[in-house]
Amino acid sequence: MTETTFTITLAQLNPTVGDVAGNAAKARAARDQAKADGADLLVLPELFITGYPPEDLVLKPAFQAACRVAIEELARETAGGGPAVLIGTPWVEDGKLYNACALLDQGRIAALRFKANLPNYGVFDEKRLFARGPAAGPVTVGGVRVGVPICEDIWLEESEEYENVVECLAETGAEILVVPNGSPYARDKNDLRLSVAVARVTESGLPLVYLNQIGGQDELVFDGASFALNADLSIAAQLPAFEENITTLRWTKGADGWRCKGPVVPQLDGDKGDYAACVLGLRDYVRKNGFPGVLLGVSGGIDSALCAAIAVDALGAEKVRGVMLPFRFTAQVSLDDAAKLAKALGFPYEVLPIADAVNGFEKILSVPFAGLPRDITEENLQARTRGTLLMAISNKTGAMVVTTGNKSEMSVGYATIYGDMNGGFNPIKDIYKTEVFRLSSLRNEWKPDGALGPSGEVIPVNIIVRPPTAELRENQTDQDSLPPYDMLDGILERLVEREEPLAAIIAAGFPADVVTRIDRLLNVAEYKRRQAAPGVKVTEKNFGRDRRYPITNRFRDNGKPLPEPDDKLVARAGRASAEAFED
Numbered sequence: 001m002t003e004t005t006f007t008i009t010l011a012q013l014n015p016t017v018g019d020v021a022g023n024a025a026k027a028r029a030a031r032d033q034a035k036a037d038g039a040d041l042l043v044l045p046e047l048f049i050t051g052y053p054p055e056d057l058v059l060k061p062a063f064q065a066a067c068r069v070a071i072e073e074l075a076r077e078t079a080g081g082g083p084a085v086l087i088g089t090p091w092v093e094d095g096k097l098y099n100a101c102a103l104l105d106q107g108r109i110a111a112l113r114f115k116a117n118l119p120n121y122g123v124f125d126e127k128r129l130f131a132r133g134p135a136a137g138p139v140t141v142g143g144v145r146v147g148v149p150i151c152e153d154i155w156l157e158e159s160e161e162y163e164n165v166v167e168c169l170a171e172t173g174a175e176i177l178v179v180p181n182g183s184p185y186a187r188d189k190n191d192l193r194l195s196v197a198v199a200r201v202t203e204s205g206l207p208l209v210y211l212n213q214i215g216g217q218d219e220l221v222f223d224g225a226s227f228a229l230n231a232d233l234s235i236a237a238q239l240p241a242f243e244e245n246i247t248t249l250r251w252t253k254g255a256d257g258w259r260c261k262g263p264v265v266p267q268l269d270g271d272k273g274d275y276a277a278c279v280l281g282l283r284d285y286v287r288k289n290g291f292p293g294v295l296l297g298v299s300g301g302i303d304s305a306l307c308a309a310i311a312v313d314a315l316g317a318e319k320v321r322g323v324m325l326p327f328r329f330t331a332q333v334s335l336d337d338a339a340k341l342a343k344a345l346g347f348p349y350e351v352l353p354i355a356d357a358v359n360g361f362e363k364i365l366s367v368p369f370a371g372l373p374r375d376i377t378e379e380n381l382q383a384r385t386r387g388t389l390l391m392a393i394s395n396k397t398g399a400m401v402v403t404t405g406n407k408s409e410m411s412v413g414y415a416t417i418y419g420d421m422n423g424g425f426n427p428i429k430d431i432y433k434t435e436v437f438r439l440s441s442l443r444n445e446w447k448p449d450g451a452l453g454p455s456g457e458v459i460p461v462n463i464i465v466r467p468p469t470a471e472l473r474e475n476q477t478d479q480d481s482l483p484p485y486d487m488l489d490g491i492l493e494r495l496v497e498r499e500e501p502l503a504a505i506i507a508a509g510f511p512a513d514v515v516t517r518i519d520r521l522l523n524v525a526e527y528k529r530r531q532a533a534p535g536v537k538v539t540e541k542n543f544g545r546d547r548r549y550p551i552t553n554r555f556r557d558n559g560k561p562l563p564e565p566d567d568k569l570v571a572r573a574g575r576a577s578a579e580a581f582e583d
Contacts, residue, residue, distance in 0.1 A: 004252055004253045005250060006041075006250075006251045007037070007038055007039045007041070007249070007250050008040065008041050008043060008178065008209060008248070009042045009043065009083065009248045010209065010226055010228075010239065010248075011026075011030035011042060011045075012045070012211060012213065012246070013045065013048070013244050014214050014244050015048055015049075015051040017053075017054055018050070018057060018063075020049060020066045021070070023048060023051060024049060027048065027085065028074070028077070031082065031083060033246050034246075035082040035083055039248050040084065040142045041083055041142075041178075042084070043180060043211050044211075045182060046088040046101075049089045052213060052217070052222070053123075053125075053182060053220070054090070055129075058130075067090050068091070071089050075102070075104040078106060078107055078108075079107025079108075084104060084110070084141050084142070086139075086146075086178065086180065087102055088180050088182075090130075091112060091114070093112075097129065098114040098115065099118070099126060099130045100112050100113065100115070101113045101148050103139045105141065113136055114131075114132075114133020114134065114136070114150075115150040115152065116132060117132075117152040117156050117165065118130055118152065122541075122546050123546060135164075135165050135168040137173065138172060144176065145176075146174065146176055147169030147170070147175075147178065147206070149166055150180055151179065151182060151183065153165040154166055154200045154208075155196055166200045167204065169206075170203075170204040174206060175257065176206060176207050176208075176251065176258050177206050177207065177208040177209065178208075178211070182212070182213055184220040184537065185220075185223040186537070186540050188270075193212075194227070197210055197227070198229065198233055201229050201231060202233070205231055207236065207260070208228065209228045209236075214241075214242060214244060215284050216280050216281040217284070217288075218285070219534050219537045219542065219545055220281075220545070221277040221284075221537065221538075223273070223277065223280075224240065224241050224243065224244075225267055226238075226239040227239065228249060230258075231256065231258070236260040237264065238265050239265060241267055242277070242280050242448065243449065247263060250262075271439055271442050274435070275439050275442060278538070279314045279451060281536035282294075282314045282427040283314035285425045286314070286315060286319075292319070292399060293315060293318075293320060293399045293400075294311050294319065294399055294402045295323060295390065295397070296321075296322060296402040296404060297325055297386055297420070298324050298342065298349065299325075299334060300330075300331075300333065300334030300337040300463065302436055302464060302466075303404045303406055303409075304404045305337075305459045305460075306428060306436055307402050307404040307426075308322060308341060308342075308345055308347065309443050309458050309459055312345045312347055312452065313452055314427075314452070316452040317345060321348050321349075321393075322338070323349075323390060323393065324338045324349070324351045324352070325351075325353075325354050325385075325390075326351065326354070327382050333462070337460050337462055340460045341458075341460055345454065346454060354382065354389065358381055362381065380419060385419075386420065387421070387422035400424040400425065401422060402423055402425060403420075403422065403423030403424070403425065403426035404428065405426060405532075406429075406431055407429060407430050407432045407543075408432050408485060408492060410525070411525065412518060413524065413528050414482060417528050425533055426533045426535035426536075427536050428535070429535025430535060431538065435489075437464060441464060443458060443459060444456070487510065490510065491510055491515055491518045492522070497541045502515050502559040503559055519556070519557060520556070523549075523553065523556065526549050526551045529543050
């Protein structure tokens with residue numbers, strides 16, 4: 001390094017939770033590249049050695065010890081020269097477990113910094129796992145003072161509970177901020193991250209490097225999209241989203257401090273971002289859990305068609321198997337469209353009629369059902385027969401069943417438990433039905449970089465324009481049981497994402513009887529959702545990690561305007577408490 005330059009290599013990589021040796025190997029390979037680039041510092045994401053989030057795995061003493069051994073070995077390897085390494089790791093000190101970053105340099109662990117602000121909202125649960133670290137000053141690398149706030153340390157301003165870590169770093173002489181992150185994807189998250197970074201740069205007057213991991217971890221998808229800002233808020237660099245990337249940034253120090261002019265890659269936003277997240281989430285779930293491939297029921301409908309496209313883009317057509325399971329209510333157009341879909345995407349496809357199995361179940365049940373009218377029970381037998389057959393093929397071949405229910409169906413329970421809900425992972429679990437239509441049309445015009453499926457029209461247009469139907473009875477359509485999807489999804493978005501009172505939703509123009517019914521369906525379907533396959537999170541509030549409601553729950557919003565709080569009553573109670581305390 002000269003007096004006026006400082007070179008940082010950003011390793012936007014895809015770790016696997018629990019694969020300490022594999023993650024360490026990725027760190028070594030990245031350091032080799034950083035060394036070849038003449039870097040002074042290699043930066044890896046938050047808790048990189050464990051993979052993020054490690055959840056309760058990080059509480060196991062054996063796991064903590066394995067992580068420390070790996071970090072110590074990486075530290076020894078820096079004795080031979082080359083860049084220093086800033087790597088995320090759990091760290092036990094004085095009997096407390098911290099979310100830490102270790103600076104490895106000149107054959108030793110030169111410094112440790114602990115995360116001060118621990119998130120405990122949405123998908124995060126760090127207050128239960130880690131001790132809160134102190135706000136600390138910068139670390140020194142090659143004579144440059146580098147501030148290391150860890151993820152949440154830049155998201156929150158100072159309060160009674162949170163420390164302004166960036167302010168502390170600026171006051172103690174930091175010259176540049178380097179922020180390792182494990183920030184999961186959600187729609188429009190890029191704008192939010194940038195606004196947070198801009199606020200910290202504005203407050204501190206320091207340039208900021210924001211490094212995020214990429215990859216799928218169960219329901220979460222990390223999109224990378226790392227970036228750097230100069231002190232004047234100009235974009236110094238922007239890395240790609242949804243792919244591993246190692247980029248070396250050369251910073252130059254002038255009268256106004258450090259500046260960089262690096263590559264700027266356009267980002268994926270909106271529907272394109274959601275689709276790419278679904279592909280990456282499914283790909284990593286399958287690969288990291290060791291499945292040889294996937295199979296799915298192909299009905300000729302739009303949900304299974306979109307899932308098939310995502311699966312082929314994620315894994316390649318040779319690792320996807322489609323099965324059509326027709327019954328007497330299956331229309332010929334469904335059979336034709338399913339076959340066209342399989343041909344367009346290039347995956348193997350077979351037809352297994354289920355009449356013998358369904359009729360067999362009905363025969364077995366004829367005695368206990370004697371005298372009772374036919375109803376939804378017999379319809380569900382079809383779905384459960386299909387689920388049983390798909391799971392049998394999965395057991396025999398090892399391929400994972402992809403579940404194909406969308407968020408609208410998951411919300412109102414328009415799915416058969418132990419039937420079409422069977423499977424190991426659902427790439428569209430957090431995608432509403434109206435968005436399923438949009439993403440299907442989008443995929444016919446575009447595919448993300450790195451997608452393994454063919455270009456062009458892969459989902460037959462008739463599947464997109466045909467009215468959705470479960471085909472469990474004659475001439476059935478979804479709208480026989482549900483309001484139009486644009487109305488349904490509008491109500492659900494207000495109920496699920498915004499937690500709006502029914503009165504507010506009705507006041508927004510939605511029919512009161514429909515709103516009340518959808519709210520009831522949302523509540524009674526909670527037990528089904530608890531037993532549903534995990535699936536990619538793309539919204540701010542998905543089912544499972546974000547929205548956690550009790551199954552046994554008698555509260556219902558009555559749809560009336562919310563009463564005003566009785567402040568006089570609260571004030572009297574407050575005075576009484578104070579007086580009692582004084583006595």
